[in-house]
Amino acid sequence: MRNRIFPLLLGASALAFGQFGPQNSAQQNLAHKIDFPHDAPVTLAGDEWGGSAATVRGGAYAIDVRVALSLRNASQRRIRSITLTVLAQEATPGGKGSISVPSLDVPPGETFSVRGDLHLLRPIAAGVSPMVEVSLDGVLFDDLNFYGPDKLQSRRSMMVWELEARRDRQFFKALLEQGGREGLQKEMLASIARDADRPQFGVQMVRGRATNTAGERDLQFAFLQFPEAPVEPTSGMARIAGNEARGPKLVVHNRSPRVIRYLEMGWIVRDSQGREFLAASLPSEMRLPPSSSSQLLQDASLRFDPRTSVASMTGFVSSVEFADGSMWIPNRAELDDPVLRRVVAPSPEEQRLVQIYRKRGVAAVIDELKKF
């Protein structure tokens, strides 16, 4: 018997170490492809992939994409923002990513850089080496025209960033005119202070529905009303169980004379300890005619830190897209609400200007504002 067990153990050991051993340290070079349409308004001037690699993790490749692209504006218009798709695997959750650069001002013929550091997944398939493909999802120009397939709905995001940038530059220019350098400097310092105090809590977006519904309750939304918003949220609720909130339902009314096709709302959560944070955004595609109401349902659950017990929720309209493709965003006065100032991050443009102030001082910010 002993003579039969020994070879059995030997075989099992070879199997076990043979199965698990080589996978552990299997880091592979990452194949890559950059694919821009021939009529794209940008062309590739150079690319650098140093540090990109694929590592076997269970049944998938964990892909680190570290890319720096040098792109040339091949169009006759100034580029305001760009979004690239980084694709490891279309159908895999976590297999798709994007890199966007807002607040650009690239004249025709000039080059600019786009850097990205992404972590994606790709299932392991026999005979297929890990690979990522970078393609163009969209480019937004200074006249708000858009080029690109827009598979990631990047036009909408880039439009919002550009409208926010114009709004905030106008605000800072007005501040400079009224309060001079000191007024602008004061606002820059206030923005830095708000940024430092802004809470950022961990939130998890969970697919599907919780099966443990013990102790679940309905909690009503409160709303921040923006007088100039084309949409007015009238009621809303979500199911709360412990540190989870799920199935938000909102009723909105279109008070504008135009058809609305997209609405995005912000969802602020306050816990029993009085901590407030922006939990998530609630985007909804719709067709909402003037003077009509619609109910928006989201089959999603948010899970917060285990110590978080949701006490109240607040919603606000963060952007609206009309049927003709034009958009609405809140103005600076509407965003001056104490809650929003505390929990909502400033626009990318404000953060860019504040960074210029940090690095080069108020004179550099003034020079930057004069460019637009």
Next chain:
Amino acid sequence: MTHPLQADLALYSTGDLPLWRRFVVRLHVAGCDGCRSWMAAFDSDRESIRRLAAEMPVGVNWDRLAAEMSANVRVGLEAGECVASRVHRPTLSMGWRVMAASAGVAVLLVSAWWLNMPRTDSIALGQAMRKLAQAGPWHLSGLDLEDRGPTVEVSASGIQLQQNGGTLGMSQGQERPVNVTLSVQGSARARYIDADSGQITITGVYAQ
């Protein structure tokens, strides 16, 4: 040099040794003149016995003789049982041997796991086992057992993809984002700022 036992040599010469020991003895005999001569002697003895057996007197009824011998053996055994109880030599039962072999294989597999499996998989397994242990077999009905697939999580550190409680990866591992946002449609964005130029880069990950 250590020579095999003569009993092993005798069994080897008749082809009765187990496979593993037969291989060892064959290796030894191939290089040992002394043991080869013992083997030759065993072969010769066996041949002599065969010859003697062939010369037995004519007319012996072997069937009858064998039946009588078997009957005598049985009588002897039963008589021995009447005089004293038989002493059983303690041996490991078949069940214990199988259990010992299984334990060995289990130790081997656990070692291989511990040495080689990705940490995230081990964490996910640990969390699942802890969840089961905490709930206990009598509370399984109240447990959240739905397979939720990969989830996306945002925190001050960036965007994380998770599955079964284990982290699959985090974007922009080198830098800390200035802002992260989550959409209930299953995507997350992290905003990074270049300290020198002020250029903003927004990376997005799509979990669905």
